[in-house]
Amino acid sequence: MTTERITLTINGTETTLDVPVRMTLADALREKARLTGTHVACEHGVCGACTVLVDGLAVRSCLMLAVQADGAEILTVEGLAPDGALSPLQASFRAHHALQCGFCTPGILTTMHALLTAEPDADEERIRDVLSGNLCRCTGYLPIVEAVLAARDSYRRTEETP
Amino acid sequence: MKLPNFDYACPTSLAEAIDLLARHDGDAKPISGGQSLMPMLAFRLAAPSLLVDLRLVPGLDRITVDESGVELGARVRWRDVEADERLARACPLLAAAIPHIAHYQIRNRGTIGGSLAHADPAAELPAVALACAAEIVIEGPDGRRVVAAQDFFLGPLTTALEPAELIVAVRFPPWPAARRHGFQEFSRRRGDFALAGVALFFDEESGLIGNAHVAGFGIGDVPQRLAGAEAELNGRAPTLETFAAAARAAAAEVAPQTDIHAEADYRRALLGTLTERTLAQAAGLGHAA
Ligand SMILES: Cc1cc2nc3c(=O)[nH]c(=O)nc-3n(C[C@H](O)[C@H](O)[C@H](O)COP(=O)(O)OP(=O)(O)OC[C@H]3O[C@@H](n4cnc5c(N)ncnc54)[C@H](O)[C@@H]3O)c2cc1C
Ligand code: FES
Ligand code: FES
Numbered sequence: 001m002t003t004e005r006i007t008l009t010i011n012g013t014e015t016t017l018d019v020p021v022r023m024t025l026a027d028a029l030r031e032k033a034r035l036t037g038t039h040v041a042c043e044h045g046v047c048g049a050c051t052v053l054v055d056g057l058a059v060r061s062c063l064m065l066a067v068q069a070d071g072a073e074i075l076t077v078e079g080l081a082p083d084g085a086l087s088p089l090q091a092s093f094r095a096h097h098a099l100q101c102g103f104c105t106p107g108i109l110t111t112m113h114a115l116l117t118a119e120p121d122a123d124e125e126r127i128r129d130v131l132s133g134n135l136c137r138c139t140g141y142l143p144i145v146e147a148v149l150a151a152r153d154s155y156r157r158t159e160e161t162p
Numbered sequence: 163m164k165l166p167n168f169d170y171a172c173p174t175s176l177a178e179a180i181d182l183l184a185r186h187d188g189d190a191k192p193i194s195g196g197q198s199l200m201p202m203l204a205f206r207l208a209a210p211s212l213l214v215d216l217r218l219v220p221g222l223d224r225i226t227v228d229e230s231g232v233e234l235g236a237r238v239r240w241r242d243v244e245a246d247e248r249l250a251r252a253c254p255l256l257a258a259a260i261p262h263i264a265h266y267q268i269r270n271r272g273t274i275g276g277s278l279a280h281a282d283p284a285a286e287l288p289a290v291a292l293a294c295a296a297e298i299v300i301e302g303p304d305g306r307r308v309v310a311a312q313d314f315f316l317g318p319l320t321t322a323l324e325p326a327e328l329i330v331a332v333r334f335p336p337w338p339a340a341r342r343h344g345f346q347e348f349s350r351r352r353g354d355f356a357l358a359g360v361a362l363f364f365d366e367e368s369g370l371i372g373n374a375h376v377a378g379f380g381i382g383d384v385p386q387r388l389a390g391a392e393a394e395l396n397g398r399a400p401t402l403e404t405f406a407a408a409a410r411a412a413a414a415e416v417a418p419q420t421d422i423h424a425e426a427d428y429r430r431a432l433l434g435t436l437t438e439r440t441l442a443q444a445a446g447l448g449h450a451a
């Protein structure tokens with residue numbers, strides 16, 4: 001099995017990992033970097049649970065090889081709350097009961113963080129459109145949409161979000 | 163499922179990429195956005211011995227818009243097409259199709275070249291390329307060749323590409339400002355592959371339709387130009403009666419299969435309905451749901 005050494009920045013920290021070339025970025029984050037906030041369910045791109053930001057863009061980390069992330073900047077759900085304090089988006093999820101079992105939550109938070117960072121004025125239609133890439137079997141989505149709508153303000157005010 | 167074992171190469175030139183593919187004699191596969199190939203690997207539907215990553219091959223990510231039309235490099239991503247405001251005028255049919263493709267996160271990585279090479283029968287871009295009579299620019303060990311979209315898609319996940327050949331770009335002919343177009347598809351959930359879809363355009367000369375190009379997708383092994391529907395349109399006035407006749411012709415000339423997603427008869431009826439709606443959309447005649 002071929003292994004390669006990659007250097008990438010994960011949540012602001014430069015990290016060097018030895019990864020088998022067939023390992024997905026999702027598995028490298030979980031098993032090599034020990035960041036298990038990124039969840040893995042379908043492993044073929046349909047559920048969105050594994051979403052992370054790669055160079056600022058929300059992508060499915062199960063559809064990317066870890067070797068392809070060499071040199072990239074990764075933001076995982078852990079990076080949204082670097083000091084353990086919930087980010088405004090996370091706090092809004094909590095306030096609106098936008099999670100139940102929480103399995104889908106990391107992927108939805110990272111996706112919505114990417115969306116609101118790029119489009120802080122995203123309307124409900126846009127939020128729902130983007131949310132279609134993430135499956136949630138518990139909430140029925142309504143509280144998620146409400147939480148995201150309510151969190152928009154924090155992205156408008158602070159240009160600098162984690 | 164975890165991926166099967168393979169080797170990985172990340173060439174920095176097109177020549178090197180083609181050479182790697184050629185030396186593995188059909189057992190190596192290029193990877194572009196990975197949004198179709200990674201699931202194929204996970205399902206063991208593909209098990210190449212080597213993946214040749216195109217991400218560092220220069221020159222494949224350009225979008226060119228000029229009087230000869232639009233050229234998209236093979237590694238142009240869906241998000242790049244969405245973000246390029248010139249394309250709404252230079253190839254509005256393409257711009258109309260993109261939002262229907264997959265999801266936000268997948269559009270951040272999926273590419274033009276990967277979609278054409280993957281040739282899913284329900285994919286949007288192959289149908290748009292077919293409707294527009296686009297040309298696919300291919301490079302391989304024997305140099306460069308250009309294949310018309312009409313001759314490129316040979317079957318489900320099967321194209322005119324030889325194992326060591328790469329798509330480098332796709333070219334869309336110029337788009338007259340007055341041309342009318344429509345794009346519609348039906349899928350059960352947003353972002354899913356379509357159960358059926360229609361991409362079309364026509365020109366109007368002295369109140370009559372001319373140069374109708376109608377392509378259906380999701381209704382057979384490959385996207386299909388609907389010649390019967392086009393014949394019903396050309397030379398007629400763009401009225402709802404004309405469109406209804408074209409829709410009947412469209413439904414009659416396709417031979418969809420029954421699969422787990424839908425029955426053949428349902429798909430056939432759906433294609434007819436979509437053809438009618440898409441034509442009405444193109445003509446601005448309402449009921450373009
Ligand atoms: C959940 C989900 C939903 C989706 N929904 C849709 C949808 O509704 N409509 C749609 O069209 N697509 C859909 N897709 C697929 C997506 O659009 C892919 O991005 C696209 O089909 C392939 O592009 P890629 O760059 O990711 O190709 P890759 O996955 O990298 O490659 C696909 C194939 O093309 C070959 N290839 C790649 N680049 C080249 C090249 N330059 N020359 C020759 N061969 C090449 C590869 O070897 C492979 O066989 C979906 C994907 C997922 C996971
Ligand atoms: S685990 Fe990646 S999309 Fe489901
Ligand atoms: S909260 Fe359980 S899947 Fe979304």
